[in-house]
Amino acid sequence: MCGISGIYAFSPEGRESIQNLPKSTEALKLRGPDSGGHFTHGAVGLGHRRLSIIDVSEVACQPMFDEAQRYTIVFNGEIFNYQELKKQLQEKGYSFFSTSDTEVLLKLYIEEGPSFLKKLNGFFAFAIYDKEEETLFVARDRYGVKPLLVFQDEDKLVFASEMKSLLAFGIPRKLDYASLYEYLQLNYIPGPASIFKGVKKLMPGHYLLINKKGKVDNKRWYRIPYDEKKVKNNPLSYEAQQKKLVELLDGAVQRRMIADVPLGSFLSGGIDSSAIVALASRHTDQLNTFSIGYKDEPFFDETKYAKLVAEKYKTNHTVFSLTNNDLYEHLFRALDYIDEPFADSSALAVNILSYYTRQKVTVALSGDGADELFAGYNKHMAEYKVRQGGFVAETVAALLPLWEMMPKSRNSALGNRVRQFQRFGEGMNLSAKDRYWRWASFATEEDARSLLSGKSKRNLSKDVYKKRRQKILSHLSQKGDINEVLLTDMQLVLPNDMLTKVDLMSMANSLEVRTPFLDYKVVNFAFSLPQSSKIDGGMKKKIVQDAFRGMLPPELYKRPKHGFEVPLLKWFQNELRPMIMDDLLSDAFVEAQGIFSVKEIQRLKAQLFSKNPGDVHARIWALVVFQHWWKKWMA
Template sequence: MCGISGIYAFTQEGRDVIQRLPDSTDALQLRGPDSGGHFTHGSVGLGHRRLSIIDVSDVACQPMVDETARYTIVFNGEIFNYQELKKQLLDKGYTFFSQSDTEVLLKYYMEEGPSFLKKLNGFFAFAIYDKEEETLFVARDRMGVKPLLMFQDEDKLVFASEMKSLLAFGIPRKLDYVSLYEYLQLNYIPAPASIFKGVKKLMPGHYFMVGKKGKVEIKRWYKIPYDEKKAKKNDLSYEAQQKKLVDLMDGAVQRRMIADVPLGAFLSGGIDSSVIVALASRHTQQLNTFSIGYKDEPFFDETKYAKLVAEKYKTNHTVFSLTNNDLYEHLFRAIDYIDEPFADSSALAVNILSHYTRQKVTVALSGDGADELFAGYNKHMAEYKVRQGGFLAETVTALLPLWEMMPKSRNSSFGNRIRQFQRFAEGMNLSAKDRYWRWASFATENDAKSLLSGKAKRILSKDVYKKRRQKILSHLSQKGDINEVLYTDMQLVLPNDMLTKVDLMSMANSLEVRTPFLDYKVVNFAFSLPQSSKIDGGMKKKIVQDAFRGMLPPELYKRPKHGFEVPLLKWFQNELRPMIMDDLLSDAFIEEQGVFNLKEIQRLKAQLFSSNPGDIHARIWALVVFQHWWKKWMA
């Protein structure tokens, strides 16, 4: 796991920018604290920061050049089947000077060119320069586990693992108001757009090639093989599907346990992380596992369930028992690392878990991805019930005026249920596309637009927004089933929210996180399954729960899924109140900045500090994160 950056210059002005490469690379130091290096040749520069995982010797450092000095690679990620690929190359007469997966990656490209991507099992973003042809090849993994941003103008193309590294090349910082509008709804910015005009995210499963004449060609090399008709006609029995899932997951976990440094696993006490621990325990005598406990938030504390799994599999288990004050102390460290507005507040918990886990291991396994693949979220059950219809769904919808009047909160069972009833009732009356967007959002389009100043509204391009939204929602229909919702989650929620969160917060702590559920063989299999294998009226993530039932403590099946809600409201009304009122959301700063509607900000602040703040804290958090980002990167 590392960080990469690079430049391909088209003009002399572009070549002058190559001198900024060391600054760009240094900006990635937390991603790769072990070593760093640079390569330049004519119009091309490549930079690398290394977090040593496989072959920790100096011979595996990057940028790595092959023996002929024709090809040079910088690589962020891991190739889990590299030993198998290496054997194939040895049989063809290749020799190796290291034990790293980086060298295997480089030489397989030398052997086959871009087509070799389909043979890779892993997560990655990498760049390979061919000195003879003067071409630059840059690729991103299938699911978008590893990030890659790029900017192109008439003088150059630059790319990097993080925005801060890209900005070190001196690119223009022009706010994209369509991206801001999306952010105010979703709390993150969907790819390929970014917060800056001109900066794009290379989409998952895509690569680009730059030629010496400056031509840039982007191609898609992987697409989830989802066919609704084939999924509905899957000829495997449900029992056979379960067995195949266990086998595929066991292989995915085993592949991800290859490391030359200490390895462990996150263990939340939920089904997904418990599955990973159960399978990983098959392949090591004593697995290190890590959980967070919340002393001040017993409603969200799930450590007793994690302990049951740890005891069953005799893991070396560590519980980091935290107070709200512990979380608060890490708050600014987390948001200070964010170089594009990102307001999923659970990132704070991931950050602190990564911080403490890194003190004991360098690699951690995680259960991320299972909810998007197998329908594990409450919104999936709600969508299922909407599409099924019936008396209960219609009754909840008819009572919308009642839900709107009642108090709502994520921090209690009753308040959270009322919140869910209201969202369900609102969604029931929408089309499939509008409902998906509404349930993916924290604010409606109108609420987000009301936050913008008159100037910002004038700049906002409605046509660009509509095109972006339509593309994201293009796979949804009125007559389809849950699989098309999950497919959309895999394009939107997973790479832009969940994986971005884990990458940012783990890399801020120099920790590599591996996600077995996102092994492409597991993903391909998941989308060959019919809806009935994933969800019914009584169970979400059905096949995962059933397939691993015999491996997990029964107590895990007898409890609601809570997740974790950072105590933002308490902080806003106490510790963070001066920062909100006198700094980031002060009237003077809002007026000077000219981005937001002062009256609407004042209204939100009044609601926040009232006796009935409701669910306003998620929207306030999005504003706080944006303003903190603005002061650091735009002021």
């Protein structure tokens, strides 16, 4: 796991930017604290920061060259089947000077060209320069586990693992108002767009091929193989499907336990991370597991369930039991690392878990991806019930005026249920596409637009926004089933929210996180399964729960799913109140900044400090994150 940056200059003016390569690379030091290096040749520059995982010797440092010095690679990620691929290359006459997966990647490209990507099992963003042809090949993994940002103008193309690294090249910082509008709804910015005009995210499963004439080909090399007809005619019985899932996931876990440094696993007490621990325990009797608990928030504390799994599999279990004050002390460290507005508040908990886990190990397994693959979210059950219809669904929708009047909160069981009923009622009468967007959002389009100042509204291109939204929702139809929703989640929520969160917060702590559920063999299998294997009227993530029922403590099946939460509302009403009222969201700052409506922010602040704040703290958090980002990167 590392950080990469690079440049291809198309003009003399572009070549002047190559001098910024060391600064750009240094900005990635937390991603790769162990070593760094640069390479330049004519119009091309490549930079690398290394977090040593496989082959920690100096010979595996990057940039790495082939023996003839024709090809150069910088690589962020891990290739889990590299030993198998290495053997194939050796049979063709290739020799190796290291035991790293980086060298295998480089020589596989030399042998096969871009088509080799389909052989890779892992996650990655990398660039390979061919000195003879003067071409630069840049690729990103199938699902977007590893990030890659790109900026191109007439003089150059630059790329980097993080925005702060890209900005070191001196690119223009012009706000993209369509991205801001999406952010105010979703709390993150969907790719390929970014917060800056001109900066794009290389999409998952895509690669770039750049030549000396400045031609840039952007090609898709992978798409999830979903075929509705084949899914409906899946020949496997449900029992056979369960067996196949365990078999594939076990292989994925085993592949991800290869490391030359200490390795462990996150263990939340949920089904997903517990299944990963159960499988990992087959391959080692010294598995380290890690959980965080909340001393001051018993409603969200799930460590007792994690302990049951740890005891069953005799892992070396560590619980980091934290107070609200502990969480608060890490708040600004996380905010300072974020270089594009990103307001999923659970990132704060992931940051803390990564911080403490890194003190024990360098690599951690996680259960991320299972919810998007197998329908594990409440919105999936809600969508299922809308599509099934019936008396209960219609009654909940009919009582929408009641739910709107009642107090709502994520911090209590009753308040959270009322909140869910209201969202269900709002979505019941919408089209499949509008409902998906509404349930993916924290604010409606109308609410987000009301937050913008008059100037911002004029700068917002509705056509650009609509085209982006239409593309994201293109897989959804009125007659489809949950698999269409999951396919959309895999292209919106997973890469732009869940994986971004884990990458940002783990890399802020120099920790590598590996996700067995996102092994491409598991993903391809998941999208061969019918809706009935994933969800029914009483169970989300059905096949995962059933497949591991015999391996996990029964108590895990008798509890609600909370996920990672942090006490934002309490902080806003106490410790963070001066920062909100007198600084980031003060009338004076908002008015001078000119982006947001002073009047609307006043209204949100009044709701925040009222007796019925509802879900407003999620929207306030999005504003706090943006304002903190603005002060650091734009003011």
